[in-house]
Amino acid sequence: MRNLLLAIIILAAGRGTAIADPTGLLVNGTLVKPISGENRVAESSGAGGEILMLPTSNWLVQIGGYGVFGRPATGALARDIFDVHLQVGMTPAERTSTVAPYACLGIDVLSITTRDHDKGETERGTTLGVSAQAGVLGRLGDRGLVKASGTYLGAIVPGTGDDLGGLVLQLAAGMAFD
Amino acid sequence: MRAVAWGILVVLTVTPGLAQADDDSFVATVSTARLAAPGPDSNLVHFATGGALSILWLEDCGAGRLCGALESSALFLRGDGEARLYDLSASITGSFSLVDNPVAPFVSVGLDLVSVRLPERDGDLTRGVGPGVHGNLGLQAILGERLFARGQIGYLGAAVGGVKGEVGIGYRFE
Numbered sequence: 136m137r138n139l140l141l142a143i144i145i146l147a148a149g150r151g152t153a154i155a156d157p158t159g160l161l162v163n164g165t166l167v168k169p170i171s172g173e174n175r176v177a178e179s180s181g182a183g184g185e186i187l188m189l190p191t192s193n194w195l196v197q198i199g200g201y202g203v204f205g206r207p208a209t210g211a212l213a214r215d216i217f218d219v220h221l222q223v224g225m226t227p228a229e230r231t232s233t234v235a236p237y238a239c240l241g242i243d244v245l246s247i248t249t250r251d252h253d254k255g256e257t258e259r260g261t262t263l264g265v266s267a268q269a270g271v272l273g274r275l276g277d278r279g280l281v282k283a284s285g286t287y288l289g290a291i292v293p294g295t296g297d298d299l300g301g302l303v304l305q306l307a308a309g310m311a312f313d
Numbered sequence: 314m315r316a317v318a319w320g321i322l323v324v325l326t327v328t329p330g331l332a333q334a335d336d337d338s339f340v341a342t343v344s345t346a347r348l349a350a351p352g353p354d355s356n357l358v359h360f361a362t363g364g365a366l367s368i369l370w371l372e373d374c375g376a377g378r379l380c381g382a383l384e385s386s387a388l389f390l391r392g393d394g395e396a397r398l399y400d401l402s403a404s405i406t407g408s409f410s411l412v413d414n415p416v417a418p419f420v421s422v423g424l425d426l427v428s429v430r431l432p433e434r435d436g437d438l439t440r441g442v443g444p445g446v447h448g449n450l451g452l453q454a455i456l457g458e459r460l461f462a463r464g465q466i467g468y469l470g471a472a473v474g475g476v477k478g479e480v481g482i483g484y485r486f487e
Contacts, residue, residue, distance in 0.1 A: 159379070160419075181468070201468075202470065204351060213351075215351065218446065219448065244444070250351065260443075261470070261471070
């Protein structure tokens with residue numbers, strides 16, 4: 136609970152950092168591929184959104200989230216993951232660049248439901264996770280913004296105690312505000 | 314119980330009550346809400362319907378900028394039979410400016426504290442209080458001087474994980 140309170144405070148404080156700086160608003164399609172539980176846990180897919188802030192030319196802050204639902208498959212667990220995260224990262228590119236690679240690290244608050252269709256059992260819970268993301272940010276025209284990213288999301292799944300160990304692949308599009 | 318009290322305190326602390334800029338505005342809204350969650354075949358099925366009361370603080374924001382907002386919301390959902398979900402949440406929002414857009418898209422994410430009673434497939438009832446998360450994509454508009462309208466769809470991951478839709482109207486205070 137103490138960790139949750141800290142996460143709330145960080146989110147609240149994050150708002151004040153850079154709304155006046157260059158920013159972006161993005162929506163994304165999200166696919167979560169389990170690495171540790173491959174073949175035992177099905178892929179999950181869904182969508183999300185993100186607020187992107189660039190307080191300096193090289194630093195970036197992302198506040199966002201996504202919801203993905205596990206695909207039902209015989210012999211595999213379906214895992215629904217609902218995420219809110221705060222990530223801080225860096226990019227080597229200049230602000231005027233059309234394409235900019237970046238990398239960032241963050242903390243995730245995760246609500247996870249694991250459904251076992253074969254046994255008819257469901258496990259639920261909320262936990263904290265850690266994410267490391269690398270991707271490419273691109274500008275389209277004056278205000279268009281696109282982003283492709285891959286994230287390793289590490290967390291322990293509530294209820295089952297499994298290692299979430301998932302690769303989160305996202306394609307996002309949105310608008311930039313200078 | 315102490316954890317719940319702390320949660321409520323923090324949620325209320327980070328909400329619009331701290332806003333100090335003279336030109337910022339507050340909006341009180343009332344919404345109808347509906348939540349769908351994965352059913353036995355993993356397809357989304359109706360879980361509960363209800364309403365929400367929200368208070369938003371909207372940043373005073375010029376044309377062409379990304380505008381920030383903070384929101385606290387109390388959601389009351391009643392499902393078929395024994396299902397209930399009560400949710401207090403705090404959100405951070407990024408929105409297109411309402412100065413240059415009559416209808417502005419927005420993205421919001423936040424944290425939740427829920428109290429839930431949930432019928433399981435085997436007939437048992439799960440009851441409890443716990444934390445959660447949510448995210449929304451939506452459209453909002455200021456109609457005339459004071460009237461505020463908003464529609465949003467998103468996910469709620471708090472005991473029950475599902476897709477939530479909300480439509481609401483509000484009144485803007487300056």
